[in-house]
Amino acid sequence: MIRILSSQQIKALDAYTIQHEPIASIDLMERACRAFVNWFTERFDGRNTIAIVCGTGNNGGDGLGIARMLQEWSYSVKVFVIRGSSETEDFKVNLERLRGKVEVVEITSLDETIFSEYDVLIDAIFGSGLTRPPEGLFAQAIHLMNKSVAVRIAVDIPSGLLADKVSKGEIFKADFTVTFQMPKLAFLFPSNHSFTGTWCTVDIGLNKSFIKEQQTSYYYIAAKDIRKILKPRSKFDHKGTYGHALLMAGSYGKMGAALLSGRAVLRAGVGLLTMHVPECGYVILQSSIPEAMASIDEHIHFITAIPELDKYTVVGTGPGLGQDKLTVKAFRKLLEDFRKPVVLDADALNILSDNRELLLLIPAGSILTPHPKEFERLVGKWSDDFERLDKQKSLAKQLKSVVVLKGANTSIASPEGAVYFNSTGNPGMATGGTGDVLTGILTGLLAQGYSSLDTAIAGVYLHGLSGDIAARERSMVSLIASDIIEFLPAAFKKIMHEQKV
Numbered sequence: 001m002i003r004i005l006s007s008q009q010i011k012a013l014d015a016y017t018i019q020h021e022p023i024a025s026i027d028l029m030e031r032a033c034r035a036f037v038n039w040f041t042e043r044f045d046g047r048n049t050i051a052i053v054c055g056t057g058n059n060g061g062d063g064l065g066i067a068r069m070l071q072e073w074s075y076s077v078k079v080f081v082i083r084g085s086s087e088t089e090d091f092k093v094n095l096e097r098l099r100g101k102v103e104v105v106e107i108t109s110l111d112e113t114i115f116s117e118y119d120v121l122i123d124a125i126f127g128s129g130l131t132r133p134p135e136g137l138f139a140q141a142i143h144l145m146n147k148s149v150a151v152r153i154a155v156d157i158p159s160g161l162l163a164d165k166v167s168k169g170e171i172f173k174a175d176f177t178v179t180f181q182m183p184k185l186a187f188l189f190p191s192n193h194s195f196t197g198t199w200c201t202v203d204i205g206l207n208k209s210f211i212k213e214q215q216t217s218y219y220y221i222a223a224k225d226i227r228k229i230l231k232p233r234s235k236f237d238h239k240g241t242y243g244h245a246l247l248m249a250g251s252y253g254k255m256g257a258a259l260l261s262g263r264a265v266l267r268a269g270v271g272l273l274t275m276h277v278p279e280c281g282y283v284i285l286q287s288s289i290p291e292a293m294a295s296i297d298e299h300i301h302f303i304t305a306i307p308e309l310d311k312y313t314v315v316g317t318g319p320g321l322g323q324d325k326l327t328v329k330a331f332r333k334l335l336e337d338f339r340k341p342v343v344l345d346a347d348a349l350n351i352l353s354d355n356r357e358l359l360l361l362i363p364a365g366s367i368l369t370p371h372p373k374e375f376e377r378l379v380g381k382w383s384d385d386f387e388r389l390d391k392q393k394s395l396a397k398q399l400k401s402v403v404v405l406k407g408a409n410t411s412i413a414s415p416e417g418a419v420y421f422n423s424t425g426n427p428g429m430a431t432g433g434t435g436d437v438l439t440g441i442l443t444g445l446l447a448q449g450y451s452s453l454d455t456a457i458a459g460v461y462l463h464g465l466s467g468d469i470a471a472r473e474r475s476m477v478s479l480i481a482s483d484i485i486e487f488l489p490a491a492f493k494k495i496m497h498e499q500k501v
């Protein structure tokens with residue numbers, strides 16, 4: 001897991017590294033500059049004219065160091081400095097090191113065209129030291145940089161964006177953000193995407209054991225976390241080893257959702273799958289998923305009852321379910337009678353929003369997978385993404401269950417208050433049915449005995465990884481939900497194969 005630290009913790013980490021590596025602070029800054037420059041030179045060649053806009057803190061110091069290194073690589077660079085109330089030591093040293101090498105202009109007033117002749121604008125005004133909204137020349141400079149047609153790149157954090165709080169005022173709109181060591185919490189929220197653009201982390205060798213010791217509730221999921229979760233199969237395993245899942249899904253006109261989920265349960269490796277569907281789904285199911293056993297409801301169009309539950313390890317429900325009052329009754333009975341974890345999605349969540357007393361019946365350790373609209377129906381509106389995150393954590397705690405809030409960087413909240421952000425997936429997955437596939441994957445993994453949290457972390461990651469492979473093979477535009485099922489084996493292979501290396 002990549003631990004996501006607050007600005008304050010990052011400051012302490014910086015100081016700890018300087019003291020214990022030990023490394024001089026200016027040399028650590030030099031390392032950060034080099035990491036940025038390595039990233040930059042792989043993507044932009046010497047034909048680009050570059051302006052670097054610096055504050056007078058350490059983010060500005062980085063900007064100056066980057067200017068020197070790019071000049072050494074023969075790039076055409078000009079530096080603009082906007083003075084704040086104070087200068088850091090490393091800013092001063094780097095300004096001295098730049099003397100006679102790169103033109104440095106101090107900004108005392110701003111002309112509309114000041115940044116118009118550059119191909120690339122590098123923002124090094126504020127980083128993790130931002131304490132309040134930028135004003136005056138700072139705000140004006142950010143505003144003009146945002147109006148420019150140049151490619152905009154932020155050093156560490158887009159100026160004006162707070163790493164772990166709600167930001168107000170003028171914020172640099174980066175096309176790319178190259179951030180040091182670890183993602184910042186604010187980068188993972190939909191509302192900040194237009195400021196960070198595409199972001200990446202570069203390793204600047206900050207002290208790893210200090211990072212491990214820090215208290216945090218926020219994590220960014222990496223491939224090796226999934227490798228640790230997934231258990232290899234053993235020679236004498238049999239289908240009983242991998243659980244028996246019951247999927248209750250589908251209604252007239254929405255059997256597709258049930259089929260997508262059902263196929264995904266199987267591809268996630270379940271031992272046995274039974275699908276409870278309305279009568280209209282019988283032929284459809286038997287002819288399209290031969291591996292699944294069918295349990296047929298008495299009603300022709302929707303589910304009105306639940307089958308005998310004893311033999312099932314786990315129940316997944318919601319996709320294509322509908323919300324008829326008889327279905328609500330059956331859903332209530334399911335929650336009353338089944339005391340093991342369930343996976344709840346789509347209409348199961350909508351039923352919960354409309355019948356809030358049912359929330360109390362959800363077995364502890366269940367997994368809920370709302371998309372933002374379903375989440376809003378469950379918890380009400382939020383004023384910003386930090387409040388949304390708080391609501392997600394509260395719901396997980398209240399229900400003693402895992403709440404998976406879907407979207408780019410899907411967040412997974414545990415009942416204990418930790419939140420794990422997904423690192424896979426792409427906008428090609430913004431197409432009907434992909435959530436049904438996720439429900440299936442989660443149901444299939446939970447049936448195999450993984451804990452609810454491990455199921456959610458691995459399932460969400462694999463779902464996104466499969467989507468990434470599908471997008472590569474089929475293009476984002478043409479990606480459809482079935483592709484995610486089709487490439488799930490490749491996603492498993494990628495994770496499991498690398499386990500041996």
Ligand SMILES: NC(=O)C1=CN([C@@H]2O[C@H](COP(=O)(O)OP(=O)(O)OC[C@H]3O[C@@H](n4cnc5c(N)ncnc54)[C@H](OP(=O)(O)O)[C@@H]3O)[C@@H](O)[C@H]2O)[C@@H](O)CC1
Nearest residue numbers: 014029032057058059126127128129130131132133134156
């Ligand atoms: N952490 C690491 O591991 C490493 C970090 N490095 C780099 O250091 C950066 C952090 O540097 P930093 O702490 O000097 O703060 P920075 O962002 O430059 O701000 C400067 C000063 O601006 C001020 N200020 C704040 N808000 C303001 C406002 N709205 N309007 C006007 N002024 C405002 C505020 O001072 P104040 O006026 O509040 O006293 C603040 O002190 C980090 O992002 C990374 O780039 C690397 O070099 C090496 C490894």
Ligand SMILES: Nc1ncnc2c1ncn2[C@@H]1O[C@H](COP(=O)(O)OP(=O)(O)O)[C@@H](O)[C@H]1O
Nearest residue numbers: 371406407408425426427430432433434435436
């Ligand atoms: N821009 C995106 N980036 C990454 N993943 C995405 C993106 N858009 C959608 N997804 C993923 O696709 C799935 C969509 O789920 P959902 O909205 O429930 O779809 P449906 O109800 O049609 O099945 C979620 O897992 C979500 O994380």
Ligand SMILES: [K+]
Nearest residue numbers: 123126157159
């Ligand atoms: K910056």
